[in-house]
Amino acid sequence: MKTIDKSNLDKIIGILKKDGYTVIGPIVKDGAIVYDEIESINDLPAGWGDEQEAGSYRLVKRNDESLFGYVVGPQSWKKFLFPQRMKLWEAGRDGRGFTIKHSDEPVPKYAFLGVRSCELKAIFIQDKVFNNDLYTDSYYNNVRNNIFIISVNCTQAASTCFCVSMKSGPKAKDGFDISLTEVIGKDGHYFVLDESTEKGKELTAKLDAEIATDEQVKAADTRVASAELGMKRSMNTAGIKELLYHNHDHPNWAEIATRCLSCANCTLVCPTCFCHTMEDTTDLTGDHTERWRRWDSCFSLDYSKVAGGNFRTSPKARYRQWMTHKLASWIDQFGTSGCVGCGRCISWCPVGIDITKEVEKIRNSPKTKS
Template sequence: MPDTHGARVIGVDGLQGLIEALAGRGYRVIGPRLRDGAIVYDDVAAVDDLPAGWTDEQDGGHYRVRRRDDAALFGYAVGPHSWKRYLHPPDLTLWRASHGPDGLRFEDAAASVERLAFIGVRACELHAIRIQDRVLLGGAHADPNYRQRREGIFVVAVNCGTAGGTCFCASMGTGPAVTEGFDLALTEIMDGGGHRFVVETGTPDGDAVLGTLPHHDADDADVTAAHAVVERTAGAMGRSMPDTDVPALLMRNLEHPRWDDVAERCLTCGNCTMVCPTCFCTTVEDTTDLAGDTAVRTRHWDSCFTMDFSYLHGGSVRQSGRSRYRQWMTHKLSTWVAQFGTSGCVGCGRCITWCPVGIDITEEVRAIQASDAGEEAP
């Protein structure tokens, strides 16, 4: 449940003021927008840019936006974008080298970054950011480009009021209520009391910004309504991860026949890794101009579903679709725990929704669990 002790309330005008206040502080404000038949993250300059009155319909291999019967601004689950695309971008120029009259000159092309403010960050996405923090900032070799983008972001989180058909954050312990990692957290309420947002502060910066907005203290009715939003969402999850020791289950079933079954359906397209908010694999590409005067090194997202990703001298280590899917799923749910101390899955459901053939990671775990226990697979 959200911690609404000491919460305050703003209206839609207060949300507009929040966007303006963040822009006035030099942030590039990013939030949800309706574009190309999906709710995506992009630049936001006003409340009118938000997807008012729109929601999403999600199932395995299925995504549609449709109209709601109200004007909710955050009445959807999650779309194909995650905040990863701003903190760990899909394409990043690392350096550029040029040859001129004064000799060879190197330029760190990734040195300058914008200050970012995210509006509409869900609980599962906050957990995903924290996981990427551990992967890309933890240990002796932190990613300096990620650090530059991560430092100083302003996070306006939203407690989920709508569960998607592929959401399973409740069973992963990652939502739907936001608990930490935010500057401000909103719970959108639409009832007889009007369209308003119960606001929690998570940092002094968040409190300072909220203090500049028109607001009032939350009363008991506001607090009760905010808790009801989260409770309703938690009870409406479209999926759930089986309640078992998933890492151990997968490790003792590496040769399970279910891997062959999923390989017959999997297209090894890599969609699941592209939409996943925690996948972090990359490759680098070096290019030169035709004159040979300039060379550029660029980093791109990569996927363990590609043949080249595991290529060593003589060929790919994981040549079959079976081995590549098994690598992805066992890393995400099992060996990630050994590496980083947490699961690599936050239950957002994107990998299910955006899989062209609707492969469901929770269903695959459940099938292996059933046969492991001597039961008939679902």
């Protein structure tokens, strides 16, 4: 383990930029912490934290200058690996035929700074979605294979977090090039640094890093442990697949539907949801057409519209589909839960529907089938 100070964190950003990476990190924008391109540590949300509850999120000023003193905001890294809207190809009239042109834009080379442990797990999950035996998404994989990841361990939990019960946090164990734990204490403001890959070691060798003392490592571990101990929510995942499969007709689905607005917020903020649709557009001359891919949601009515009708017309059916896919059929499909316990769907649901509570209601109801 090593330690670096803030100026060396800035140096990391500079080295990565020089190596051709677009560095993406947390910034404050529109009253939330979001992920966007950064130039230096001056862009990071120094002194900002967040308070989250079911149906509520707000930024709060901290009483220190922590650069990573927030938890997670409405965005996740999926917007860079699986963009909200992307042109797949375009075609132009060519005499009596047409010519198809695929995008010739260079694939972005991203460095992600500030990836939380649950978000790393979400990237692993999307790896299974976009790179499996049946389907390989070329854009996703081209970006993913060039990425540099700097994870940041959580030193506090939002009240909506439940990553411990999903075994996805609060400390990143693998999947990063470099991981950092931020410490602000009597001995100053520094980061305990761990390198995982050759790329990470090469970059660290260019820094003025020092070997971490036992006290510094302990200070970092204590802060991560406090995030774990401070986690108020949890999800009991024992037998969850069977619980949901056997309770397709449970009365709780209808009760949720009295609150759910089918707004799709939960799916848009979720770092693992991947539903998308295709849109074809033609210009007025009829000489040019484009095919775009854009995010969609199983909560949108049109998503389940097929030739012959719509097979999921009620909010009850749509919420049941989302939760059963996320926590049960995802396991059959991809060998993992679709939930990492980041809590975004709880904070950003306008009516505060809480996936952990809904699972418990079904689990503990006298009407539940075993």
